[in-house]
Amino acid sequence: MTQAMPRKNSEPRKNQFAVTLGRWAFVIPVLTINMIVVIIPSVIGLGIAFTDWTGYNVPNFIGLDNFQRLFQDEIFFKALRNNLIWTLIFLTAPIAVGLLGAYILSTIKRGQMIFRVSYFIPYVIASVVNVQLWRQLLHPRVGIGAWLAERGINFLDFPVFGTRESALYGVAFVDAWHFWGFLVVIYLAAMSAVDKELYEVARLDGATPLQQFRHVTLPSIRPTLVFTILMIIIWSSTTFDYVYMLTSGGPANASELMSTYLYDNAFSRFDAGYAATIGIMMSLWVGLAVAGFVYLRRRGWEI
Amino acid sequence: MQLSRRRVTSIASYTILTLMMIFALGPILILLMNSVKSTAEIGRNPIGFPEEVILQNYADAWEQGDYALTIRNSIILTGGTIVVTLSLAGLAGYALARLDLKGAGIITFYFLVGTSVPAQLFMIPLFFMWRGLGLVNTHIGLIIIYCGIFSPFATYLIRSYMVALPEEFIDAAKIDGANNFDVFWHIIRPLSWPGFLTAGLVVGLGVWNEFLFAVTFLSGPEFKPIATSLFAFQARFGRDWGLTSAGSVIMMLPVIVLFLLLQRRFIEGLTQGGLKA
Structure with missing residues (x-):
């Protein structure tokens, strides 16, 4: 922008x-x-x-x-909590992997493009295809779990998407799998713009690669990092496809998100007014993140 | 000592990068392999190379999933949206980049608000508006929606190309007495084709993969694009993994091929601005 x-x-x-x-x-x-x-x-x-x-x-x-009802609605709070968990998951694992991948990529000389392109491929594949892919891979009878169980490792041979404790995390994993490569590419672009002399100076001072990352890379890409954090906060409140297709919010609302609960109310329960109330809650969440974005830009951040 | 340490770092780097590559591409490779296995073999051998290649899965999936129809529907939606969106975004991008537009700041603000409203908030009233107008279960109805959603992003992408064009061309045309539209059509539009191509790829990918609006606004099987019909297909043949894998590959393959051919433009377009495909 x-x-x-x-x-x-x-x-x-x-x-x-x-x-x-x-x-x-x-x-x-x-x-x-x-x-x-x-x-x-x-x-x-x-x-x-x-x-x-x-x-x-x-x-x-x-x-x-509708608002009164919303504030007494356990399912809504369950969904809101799940959205918060979802946000935390996406603010940690994909960003960590994205930074790691981008940092290592920025240090190598050969093959940068082939890695970059491979990491990005899951991001361009449709959610409905990724869902099919992981539904099979995480199926207890015909997936990785079954394959491991045959070799005596019994930890994934249960229905990941059909178990209350794991449904939300399973879905978040699938969505994150398709998303992290996008972050690698964004962070790599930011890291490529960092002045090479800063690294040279750090190296002469005896900084290890980890220290260089901490003291040169991270501060230099801070605007990009903040931008992706805000984007993740916004997207996490409206995320829909993967949950809808893999679990429809189940079992027993264990993976319910605001978006799937809204959809259910609007198009299955014929409760459009109530659904719109949930929509307002989602908009408030997004509005806060956008306000943060505008505030930082006003303060002169180039994000 | 120094050299060998560098060597170790390099080996470690390539190892991690390769593991990440396997993590990204491995599942896709498994999907491709399973698409040519029988369902019985997938049960025995879920993630290995196929013992026997069965292309029949593709013929069956094509037939059972009615791909001739759903691909046609997807092409209508994708093509229609690209044409309409790029036309409108081209004009707007030109005005924002090249004309001294009073109140351009308002448009930026308007787009920022417009693109960050959650789809779920406006989708419900939109659905009932569209039903009242007879636009539910029509391709044109969904094309208008996609255009409304994607055009702000396309406008900014195209605008950023137009801003970078050299001034002399336009000045020369202005002296020849060309009006704003002539300048746009004969000079700016042909020169900013990379912007149009990039925006077209991003918008096209977004529409081809789109699920939420497609599943809501097109319920008739005769109108369904590939995304929602594949979803229904997966539900119908849930345990027939070979068949549903082949069906998924049919949807994925054109995207992968186009992406590999034009990856620079795809990545450039998709990483600009906040658009999640």
Whole structure:
């Protein structure tokens, strides 16, 4: 995201209004379609949270009833908790692996491209394909677990997605598997821009590779790191595909997320008003992260 | 001493990188191998090389999954979205990059808000709006949605190419009396083709893989794109691993081939801005 550069043209002043309108005509189509698809329905979504709309009836205004119900809804809190766990998982494992991969890649001379491309491939594969892939690999009878069990190692031969204790972590693993390579590429790009002389100086001071990473690399890529952290916080609140396809939030809501609970309410239980209330909670989460983003940019961070 | 230590570091580096490569590509390789095994063999030999290559899985999956139809649907959605999105984003990107637009800051802010609203918030009202307009279960209805969602990102990507174009071309055209649209069409558009290509690849990939809106807005089997029909196919033939693996490979293969051919552009486009495919 970059700021539009103001430029000065020396146009005749005569019909300023027509000129301005003529320029805006180029952006109006994009703004209109975005308005129809995103902005107007979002505003309606904010409104229907205060109604008993099923999606099919004439909505009645019911004030804050949906919010009251939400704050007493155990499943919602379970989902919210799961979203928080999900966020923590994604803020640790993929970032750690991403930084490790990028750092090592930045130090090697040959084969950088082939590694980079291989790591990125899972990211371009559709969620529905990745889901099929891991459903089989983590299946207790025909997957890695069965293969290990035959060799006497019994730790993965249980239904990972069908067990309460493991369902959420199993799904998060699959999503993270497809995501970490994206972080490697982003961090590698940031690391390539670091001034080589800083490393030279650190080496002359006798810094080990780990110390170089800690004192040269990390501070230099800080804006990129913060950017990915904010992105992960935003995406973790709205993540849907992998949970919906692998567990639909089950078993017994063990892997329920706000997004799957919302979807269920809107399209299976005909409770559109309540679903919109959950949508507002998700928007609040995203809004806080975006506010953080804007705040850091205001303070002059290039993110 | 110094040299051998460097050597050790290098060996350790390549070992870790190779392990990570196996972690990324191994599962995909297993999917490819399982797609040519019989289901019975997958039971015996879930992650090894196939004892016997059975291509029949592909023929069966193509037939049972109705791939001729679903690929056609996906091509309509992907192609339609690319054409509409790039047209609108090209115009807007040009205005943001090249015209002294009063209030361009508002547009940036608008896009920032518009792209960070969770899809789940606007999807519910949108669904009932679309149903009222008769746009549910139509390809054009979903193309409009995809365009609304992807166009801000495409606009910024294309704009960043247009900003970098040299000034002289435009000045020369202006002296010849060309209006803004002429300048866009005859000068800027042809020169910024890399931006259009990159944006087109990102948008195309996003639509080809998209699941949430496709599963919500297209319920009729005759309209379903490859993503949601593959999901239904997997549910129908749940334990027939050879068949469903072949079905998944059919969806994945065009993406992988295109990615390997144009990986620079894909990576460049996908890592710019916050778009999660």
